[in-house]
Amino acid sequence: MTRANDMRALEGAKRLQRLRRLTGQAIGDYRMIEEGDRVMVCLSGGKDSYALLDMLILLRKSAPISFDLIAVNLDQKQPGFPEDLLPAYMSEKDVPFYVIERDTFSTVKRVVPEGKTTCALCSRLRRGTLYGFAEANGVTKIALGHHRDDILETLFLNLFFGSKMKTMPPKLVSNNSRYVVIRPLAYCKESDLVQFAVDQNYPIIPCKLCGSQPNLKRAEIKVMISDWEKQYPGCVDNLFRGLQNIVPSHLMDKNLNNFDGPSPEEILRYRSDNPLSIDASGIQEALAEAELNPGAPMPREESQLIQVSSCGRNGQKSQEYRKESREAKKNGA
Known part of the structure; x- marks a missing residue:
């Protein structure tokens, strides 16, 4: 006791x-x-x-x-x-x-x-x-x-x-x-x-x-x-x-935040004045900033992003991104 x-x-x-x-x-x-x-x-x-x-x-x-x-x-x-x-x-x-x-x-x-x-x-x-x-x-x-x-x-x-x-x-x-x-x-x-x-x-x-x-x-x-x-x-x-x-x-309070803009012109002007380096670290930062999915798989060092054109169902061109290894490119694949 x-x-x-x-x-x-x-x-x-x-x-x-x-x-x-x-x-x-x-x-x-x-x-x-x-x-x-x-x-x-x-x-x-x-x-x-x-x-x-x-x-x-x-x-x-x-x-x-x-x-x-x-x-x-x-x-x-x-x-x-x-x-x-x-x-x-x-x-x-x-x-x-x-x-x-x-x-x-x-x-x-x-x-x-x-x-x-x-x-x-x-x-x-x-x-x-x-x-x-x-x-x-x-x-x-x-x-x-x-x-x-x-x-x-x-x-x-x-x-x-x-x-x-x-x-x-x-x-x-x-x-x-x-x-x-x-x-x-x-x-x-x-x-x-x-x-x-x-x-x-x-x-x-x-x-x-x-x-x-x-x-x-x-x-x-x-x-x-x-x-x-x-x-x-x-x-x-x-x-x-x-x-x-x-x-x-x-958050969504309009009294706390100004939800006006930026305009399309302002967005494009900013991107032009501040080009983004498209590499693995740059993509990671961009995704994190946009709060999309920072944990998504990133391109490896031996890979790069190349832009290609494809035709959508409606016949209009759409953009997609594909990975191609530098090694494959070097070999002419």
Whole structure:
């Protein structure tokens, strides 16, 4: 039993260091927190917001910059909400804690038809309340607990049901620069956060709105991504890395790309000014540039391309290319 406990403690320590490292990396990569920032952690009572608060407390101790932390909970007046739980928990943290009371629960239940998803309206109401508090209290960064899985799931939700290629960015600046939202857990896996919550014995408060909707599309997307990972191990890592390697010119958004031209004359003029050396390496480069099939067999060194004419079915001449070895040509074949 002692050995098993030691192993669990070791795994827990590794998990803590991994989450701390990934959180710090995300903050640095996206310049989320700067000298003099006043960061507001939105504490819901869920596993992610607890972990977010702890990671920021840890990082603040060793950070080369100085920034303030506060924690805020929005009491939405959900039935049975344990009002004393979070204040008691936060009394042991060296972080100022505020509770905002606003009955958004009744509003959501009244407005959203039975059986419909409540998350969209609920999040808008929460966001408006939290943004207002942030402005009134000199907050410069609003920290949310969304993690890597949330980001991927949101991408597919928007693609499948919103016809948009977008997700939750690690750092979002409002159009007028009035608010800045950061997601320091952007690189963290949900599986690590689930187990970390067990390690830390967090007092989890379930949501009676989204938590009571078992058929949410997000849950279906979560299963889909999990199934992909089982069938193709590593594909989820590749999906996430892909979000950091966007090639706008290879997408279809007319607002991002100018699809006008070049004209036939411009194409021919460019080719005339920049002749292509037709050898094996030149062909490989041309194919790669055109993204046709860079892995296609290339002419060998002893071969060259010659152009010949042939007659198509319609009687018109068409062009085809044929390989002829230099050796055969030398022998007059």
